[in-house]
Amino acid sequence: MSPRLNLFRASRSLAIRSKSSVSPYQPRIFQTTARRGFADEKATGPNQDVLGHVSEEAADMGDITGETKPDLGQGTPVQEILERDEKGKENAPEVIKKEIQESTEAQALSTEAHALSIEHLVALRQMENIAAGKQASHEVTHGHKFGVPDLPIPSMSNLHYRYDTVVDQVTNLIMEHGKLSKAQRDMSFILNHLRTAPPPQVNPARPLLPGTPPPSHLPLNPVLYLTAAIDSVAPLLRIRSMKGAAGGGTALQLPAPLGLRQRRRTAIKWILDSASKKRSRGSGRGQFAQRVAEEIVSVVEGRSAVWDRRQLIHKTGTSARANLNVMAAKMRRR
Amino acid sequence: MASSGCWKCLLRPSVPVSRPIIANASASFSTTTTLNANPPKKKTGAVKIVKPHQRAGSSLKIKKKAFVKPAGRPPMPGERKALRKRIVLSNTNALEVPMTDLSKDNLLDETLVGKVAGLPDVVVDQLRAVEAFKITQGWGLFRRPAILVREDSVKLARMLEAATEKKEACRVLLDGQRGAGKSMLAVHAMASAFLKGWVVINIPEAQELTTATTDYSPVPNTTPQLYSQDTYVANLLSQIGKANNAVLSTLTLSMEHKDAPIPLQSNISLARLVELGARDPDIAWPLFNIFWREITAAGRPPVMMAMDGLSYFMQYSEYRNPDFDLIHAHDLALVKHLMDHLSGSTKLPNGGAILGVMSRSHAPKSLAADLAITQTEERQLGRPRTKADPFTKYDERSLKVLGNVPVLRLQGLSRAEARGLMEYWASSGVMRTVVDEKTVAEKWTLAGNGIVGEIERGALKMRI
Numbered sequence: 184m185s186p187r188l189n190l191f192r193a194s195r196s197l198a199i200r201s202k203s204s205v206s207p208y209q210p211r212i213f214q215t216t217a218r219r220g221f222a223d224e225k226a227t228g229p230n231q232d233v234l235g236h237v238s239e240e241a242a243d244m245g246d247i248t249g250e251t252k253p254d255l256g257q258g259t260p261v262q263e264i265l266e267r268d269e270k271g272k273e274n275a276p277e278v279i280k281k282e283i284q285e286s287t288e289a290q291a292l293s294t295e296a297h298a299l300s301i302e303h304l305v306a307l308r309q310m311e312n313i314a315a316g317k318q319a320s321h322e323v324t325h326g327h328k329f330g331v332p333d334l335p336i337p338s339m340s341n342l343h344y345r346y347d348t349v350v351d352q353v354t355n356l357i358m359e360h361g362k363l364s365k366a367q368r369d370m371s372f373i374l375n376h377l378r379t380a381p382p383p384q385v386n387p388a389r390p391l392l393p394g395t396p397p398p399s400h401l402p403l404n405p406v407l408y409l410t411a412a413i414d415s416v417a418p419l420l421r422i423r424s425m426k427g428a429a430g431g432g433t434a435l436q437l438p439a440p441l442g443l444r445q446r447r448r449t450a451i452k453w454i455l456d457s458a459s460k461k462r463s464r465g466s467g468r469g470q471f472a473q474r475v476a477e478e479i480v481s482v483v484e485g486r487s488a489v490w491d492r493r494q495l496i497h498k499t500g501t502s503a504r505a506n507l508n509v510m511a512a513k514m515r516r517r
Numbered sequence: 518m519a520s521s522g523c524w525k526c527l528l529r530p531s532v533p534v535s536r537p538i539i540a541n542a543s544a545s546f547s548t549t550t551t552l553n554a555n556p557p558k559k560k561t562g563a564v565k566i567v568k569p570h571q572r573a574g575s576s577l578k579i580k581k582k583a584f585v586k587p588a589g590r591p592p593m594p595g596e597r598k599a600l601r602k603r604i605v606l607s608n609t610n611a612l613e614v615p616m617t618d619l620s621k622d623n624l625l626d627e628t629l630v631g632k633v634a635g636l637p638d639v640v641v642d643q644l645r646a647v648e649a650f651k652i653t654q655g656w657g658l659f660r661r662p663a664i665l666v667r668e669d670s671v672k673l674a675r676m677l678e679a680a681t682e683k684k685e686a687c688r689v690l691l692d693g694q695r696g697a698g699k700s701m702l703a704v705h706a707m708a709s710a711f712l713k714g715w716v717v718i719n720i721p722e723a724q725e726l727t728t729a730t731t732d733y734s735p736v737p738n739t740t741p742q743l744y745s746q747d748t749y750v751a752n753l754l755s756q757i758g759k760a761n762n763a764v765l766s767t768l769t770l771s772m773e774h775k776d777a778p779i780p781l782q783s784n785i786s787l788a789r790l791v792e793l794g795a796r797d798p799d800i801a802w803p804l805f806n807i808f809w810r811e812i813t814a815a816g817r818p819p820v821m822m823a824m825d826g827l828s829y830f831m832q833y834s835e836y837r838n839p840d841f842d843l844i845h846a847h848d849l850a851l852v853k854h855l856m857d858h859l860s861g862s863t864k865l866p867n868g869g870a871i872l873g874v875m876s877r878s879h880a881p882k883s884l885a886a887d888l889a890i891t892q893t894e895e896r897q898l899g900r901p902r903t904k905a906d907p908f909t910k911y912d913e914r915s916l917k918v919l920g921n922v923p924v925l926r927l928q929g930l931s932r933a934e935a936r937g938l939m940e941y942w943a944s945s946g947v948m949r950t951v952v953d954e955k956t957v958a959e960k961w962t963l964a965g966n967g968i969v970g971e972i973e974r975g976a977l978k979m980r981i
Contacts, residue, residue: 346980367979374981378947379608379657402610403946405981462589465600 349410349447350374356451357475369472376476377405386485391415398483412482416453416489417446418496422503428510437507438500453489454478604650605657606641612946613660621712624674629666631937636662636708643711646760647719649704649823655973659945665938665969667698669927670705677709677870681819686858686865690827690919692890693927695877696970702927703823703874710821715869716761716812718753720824720855724880725749727846729835736802736850744836745802745850753851754805755795762788764818771814778803787811802850809854819869824855826876828883831915847914860918873922885912889919894926929967932957938969939976948976 245252272283309319336344346354350370358366382399385391392415395401401408420438428435441449458478463470481487592600617623618635636644641662644650656662673689680687691699710717725731726746736743758765765788774781778800779793787808794804812820824830830852833843846852857863858871865871875886888905895902905911930938936957942948950956964971 350981371979371981375658375978378610378981379605381609403612404949460585460588462591464592464596466597467601 347406347410349413350406352444352447353409353413353451356448356455357471369469369475372469372472373476373479374405374409376473377408377479378402380476380480383480383483385483389415389485389490391483401483408483409479412479413447413450413454416482416487416493417450418493419446420496420500421445421449422496422499425510428513429506435506435509436499436503437510438503450489450493453492454482454487457488602652604645604652606645606650606662607656607660608658608947609660610946611658611660612944614663614941614944616663616941619664619666619708619712624709624712625671625678627671630668630671631666631931631933633663633665633937633941636664637712640708640711643717643760644704644707647707647717647756648721649707649719651700651721654701655977658947658977663941664701664705664708665930665934665941666705667702667930667934669698669925670702673702673706673925674709677706677713680870681713681868684866684868686861686868687870688859688861688922689870690859690873690875690890690893690922690924691927692875692924693877694965694968696968696974697877697927697929698969699874699876699927700825701969703825703872706870706872707821707823710819710870711760713819714764715818716757716764716820718757718820718822720753720822723824723826723829726849726852727829727832727834727836733836733849739850741848742838743848743850743853744844747798747801750805750851751795751798751801754791754801754808757808758788758791758795765791768811768817770811772810774807774810776803777807781807805851813866815866817867819867820865821870821872822855822858823870823872823874825874826880827873828875828880828886830856831883831886831919832881832912845914847918856918859922861921883912883915884909885915886919889916889922890924893919893922893924897924929965930961930969930972931967932961935961935967935969935972938972942977949981950976 242252244250272280275283313319332340353373354363354366354370357369380402382402385398391411395411395415396404396407401411418441420440423437423439424434425437426434455475458471458474461474461478463474465473478487478489482489614633616633616635617629618637619640620637623629623634644662650656650662676687676689691702693699707717707719720726726749731746731749733744733746736745766786768787769784770781770787770790773783781790781793790804790808790811794801794808811817830846832846834846834849834852836844836849838844847856855871858865859873875890888903888911891903936952939948939952939957939960943950943952960972960976961967963975
């Protein structure tokens with residue numbers, strides 16, 4: 184059953200709202216045309232121009248038609264004359280004095296209201312944008328109580344982006360059985376070990392990623408230390424094998440590039456693997472973390488077997504890159 | 518079993534009973550070798566016999582993972598524990614921070630409040646000897662051991678000063694939330710005692726005395742029966758000797774001890790006396806008593822006794838008496854000695870201090886201690902006293918001991934103190950953020966209004 188048409192409901196959307204003195208929020212993109220007016224706003228639309236008095240109208244008409252215009256000076260009201268004449272104002276009758284005062288007060292009020300209007304504020308800020316060397320259409324940054332957030336969100340700004348990206352990834356890969364808190368404690372142990380261990384002696388045969396600060400700077404920036412170790416041993420590619428594509432049931436090896444996060448993941452996995460195969464020297468709960476930390480130091484010093492794994496992958500990738508052509512040719516034949 | 522014949526009339530059975538079967542028909546002794554068939558051949562692995570009902574092929578086989586022996590030399594006996602208990606007091610990577618050292622003169626200095634003061638090397642060695650540093654404290658992150666001077670440290674220093682002047686014991690119970698800095702304040706107090714030339718005796722973990730991990734033996738001629746822990750006391754004497762050597766080596770025996778277990782020369786120093794006790798656990802407890810008589814004699818320096826994890830003393834220990842009943846902690850001789858001084862029933866004639874430090878992270882719940890602390894605090898603040906719950910069983914002996922021990926409750930740091938601490942961290946290069954009003958306010962608030970352990974956790978440990 185269709186609902187009955189209710190004409191009373193239609194008027195509900197036409198609310199009569201009084202204009203607030205200060206706009207509660209500032210829209211980022213301002214659209215003048217789409218804005219709805221306030222009920223008591225002095226609208227100045229195309230049809231709402233106030234005409235001048237009779238002689239002014241006649242003068243305007245004369246401008247348009249080219250006929251002789253009436254002399255405006257003749258029919259000018261006393262008030263207009265008094266506006267220009269300061270001495271005359273003092274001698275004017277009390278009634279007129281009062282009128283002049285009231286009119287100036289009303290004018291002041293109206294200009295104040297104008298200064299507070301949204302259009303005015305936006306225009307002002309657009310001008311500020313231009314002054315700052317931006318486009319007028321650029322986002323108006325004023326008016327946000329806490330400003331617009333920076334992107335990507337810096338590590339201190341949001342609960343969910345609290346930790347450094349690498350630290351977060353390593354923590355998640357250390358985690359077992361969903362015990363994040365334990366993994367975080369391990370992570371803090373690792374970083375503290377890197378802070379307190381003596382500066383690493385980098386092997387020139389296995390240099391760190393270019394752009395890494397000198398090794399003496401690393402211990403006091405353990406996050407950088409960790410990042411340098413992981414990024415330096417991260418492989419550029421992985422070997423994807425295609426079953427039976429090489430003929431005779433042999434798999435065809437194809438190199439495939441890895442993204443940044445994937446490369447890091449591989450490196451972290453390798454490091455954690457080799458740490459878990461080591462024997463711990465002490466006892467207590469921080470033993471795995473201790474081994475991981477020692478492994479990271481040995482990666483930076485070029486002693487770790489993780490470097491060999493990376494080299495092997497890269498060698499295989501180099502020899503297998505010819506297979507990419509084979510696959511491309513096969514695809515073309517189809 | 519009913520017999521086949523009539524048993525009443527003793528008639529012969531109508532059916533003859535069958536002859537008994539002879540079990541072994543063969544001769545009991547024979548020289549002929551028995552000729553048995555060969556045992557069935559064992560199936561070899563290569564030949565697989567498939568039974569008709571068995572399907573060949575797909576059956577679930579779970580292979581056991583072979584145990585991978587970890588590479589490398591296994592750790593030597595004791596090496597693992599040594600690594601676990603190792604205390605590192607320096608980080609050569611951390612930057613050196615210019616700061617004033619604690620000294621005898623600036624202990625009461627209020628301008629030092631909110632600043633970090635270094636511990637002089639001599640005092641560091643002494644504190645290490647009495648095991649005042651703990652592995653959970655962050656000493657290993659900084660260039661050299663240093664400690665934050667807070668309002669409460671100056672307050673405690675003033676109490677110690679007053680005790681020295683009045684020649685009586687300053688008895689204090691340190692309490693506060695987990696991570697509020699109780700043990701750290703005890704370190705501060707011990708450092709100031711060392712600086713003043715006091716004799717310091719420290720029980721780093723109360724649980725070592727009560728959890729039945731060290732040997733015990735009854736002390737003869739005591740009622741109620743007391744038990745001494747000789748190995749522990751011997752070790753304690755060696756610690757006392759090492760830490761207070763500078764003071765004890767200048768003092769000599771002043772009286773004759775007829776109850777000495779070994780003949781003592783009349784002119785030996787107290788350091789030597791302590792060394793004798795440390796050498797032989799069998800005479801450690803009697804020599805400790807002699808040492809105590811000497812150190813409390815007239816004209817000797819004040820003594821500070823500190824103990825951490827006090828709630829282990831406020832309950833039954835895990836030791837058993839000959840009737841196999843649990844022994845109360847206060848029936849252990851060393852614990853009784855400490856408790857007598859803490860409760861004030863035994864005086865320190867030369868002045869000194871007894872610090873009891875509660876532990877709020879790894880300690881049994883002691884209802885008696887909690888009640889006593891609450892009541893004492895209420896008395897200190899002039900509030901109406903909480904009454905004991907009539908349906909709860911409190912440990913009466915503990916209530917009696919802690920009944921009138923003044924309590925010093927540690928709250929969080931003030932903002933200024935937190936800022937001073939964080940500036941020290943930042944200038945050591947360990948904290949990598951700018952220390953401004955915003956950072957301080959954030960860390961301070963997130964740490965439960967300045968609980969110092971939590972500030973450290975948030976700024977140094979978990980977040981770097």
